[in-house]
Amino acid sequence: GENVEQHPSTLSVQEGDSAVIKCTYSDSASNYFPWYKQELGKGPQLIIDIRSNVGEKKDQRIAVTLNKTAKHFSLHITETQPEDSAVYFCAASKGSNYQLIWGAGTKLIIKP
Amino acid sequence: NAGVTQTPKFQVLKTGQSMTLQCAQDMNHEYMSWYRQDPGMGLRLIHYSVGAGITDQGEVPNGYNVSRSTTEDFPLRLLSAAPSQTSVYFCASRSGQGGEQYFGPGTRLTVT
Numbered sequence: 001g002e003n004v005e006q007h008p009s010t011l012s013v014q015e016g017d018s019a020v021i022k023c024t025y026s027d028s029a030s031n032y033f034p035w036y037k038q039e040l041g042k043g044p045q046l047i048i049d050i051r052s053n054v055g056e057k058k059d060q061r062i063a064v065t066l067n068k069t070a071k072h073f074s075l076h077i078t079e080t081q082p083e084d085s086a087v088y089f090c091a092a093s094k095g096s097n098y099q100l101i102w103g104a105g106t107k108l109i110i111k112p
Numbered sequence: 113n114a115g116v117t118q119t120p121k122f123q124v125l126k127t128g129q130s131m132t133l134q135c136a137q138d139m140n141h142e143y144m145s146w147y148r149q150d151p152g153m154g155l156r157l158i159h160y161s162v163g164a165g166i167t168d169q170g171e172v173p174n175g176y177n178v179s180r181s182t183t184e185d186f187p188l189r190l191l192s193a194a195p196s197q198t199s200v201y202f203c204a205s206r207s208g209q210g211g212e213q214y215f216g217p218g219t220r221l222t223v224t
Contacts, residue, residue, distance in 0.1 A: 009152070034212075043116075043202050043215025044155070089154055099145075099170065100213070102154035 002027040004092050006103030014111050019080055021106045023090035024072040030092040033073045034100070035064060038087045047088075048075070077108075085110045113138050118203050118216035125193040125223045133188040133219050135203030143206045144186040145170070145213070146178065148199040155202065161186055193223045 003026040013019045025033075031052035036044035050057045050064045050073065057064050061080075066073040077084055087107050091100040119134045137144065145160040147170075157170030161180040175197060177189040186205075190197060203216040 004154075006154075041217075043204070043218055044213075045215065046212045049212075099157060099160065100155075102156070104152055104154045 002030060002092055002094070002101040004090060004101050004103045006090050006106055008106060009104065010107045010109070012109040012111060013080055015080055015082065017080055019075075019077045019084070019108055021075045021088055021090070021108070022072060023074070023092075023103050024070075025092040025101075026071065027092070027094060028068075028071060030094045032093045033064070033066060034091050035062075035075045036089045036091065038089065038105075040086075044089055080108075080110050082110050082112065084108060115139065116203055116205055116214050116216035118201075118219050120219060121217065123219060123221050125190070125221065127193060127195060127223060129193050131190050131193065133190075133201055133203075133221075135186045135188065135216060136184050137186075137203075137205040137214070138184065139205060139207070139214065140183060141205035141207050141211075141214075142183070143208065143211070144180065145204045146176070146186070146188045147202045147204065148172065148197075149202060149218075150199050158188065158201075190221075195223045197221065198223045 006023045034049035037047045038044040061078045063076040087105045089105050090103040093100045116137045142163050146158040147155040149155050156172050159178040161167045201219045204213045206213045
């Protein structure tokens with residue numbers, strides 16, 4: 001079955017710098033790759049997603065890139081702000097039911 | 113819209129007790145899922161439903177039952193609680209194949 005690995009487990013960056021979180025997946029048939037942000041005490045919330053027919057997608061300060069050949073995808077956050085501090089999860093899915101397999105999460109800490 | 117609601121927020125059980133975690137959504141979503149979240153492991157799918165009267169198992173279904181008698185409600189039943197079921201449980205819903213998943217606020221369950 002699908003396996004998703006996420007790195008790093010913790011990332012600390014200076015406010016205003018960029019942050020990059022990376023995920024790899026094992027099943028080449030996976031075709032949907034969302035990123036979720038989870039704030040303390042809340043459920044995860046979708047921040048951006050990408051499908052396998054697209055190599056990159058941007059939404060303001062957030063971008064996701066996908067390399068299907070290498071089976072990895074990354075989340076890029078530019079000009080980081082204190083409110084970006086949270087746990088970020090990547091996930092992958094395939095098939096008609098789009099059941100997600102999740103990475104273990106990255107705790108992003110923005111230092112003032 | 114209230115979105116996805118879960119009750120209770122916190123629960124402590126003794127080994128062997130049973131209970132039901134409630135989940136409801138008011139977005140008329142077809143798909144609903146239950147996940148458990150454990151430290152360092154991301155989210156793991158317990159059971160899911162693609163519509164009223166239809167349920168299926170996820171990655172970690174043992175010890176849990178679900179039913180879907182209405183579109184709105186998707187309760188999760190623990191038959192005989194075990195310490196290994198100590199976790200945070202999230203319910204999620206989405207409108208269709210590949211749609212954004214909306215998560216509830218979670219239930220923190222401790223089994224002693």
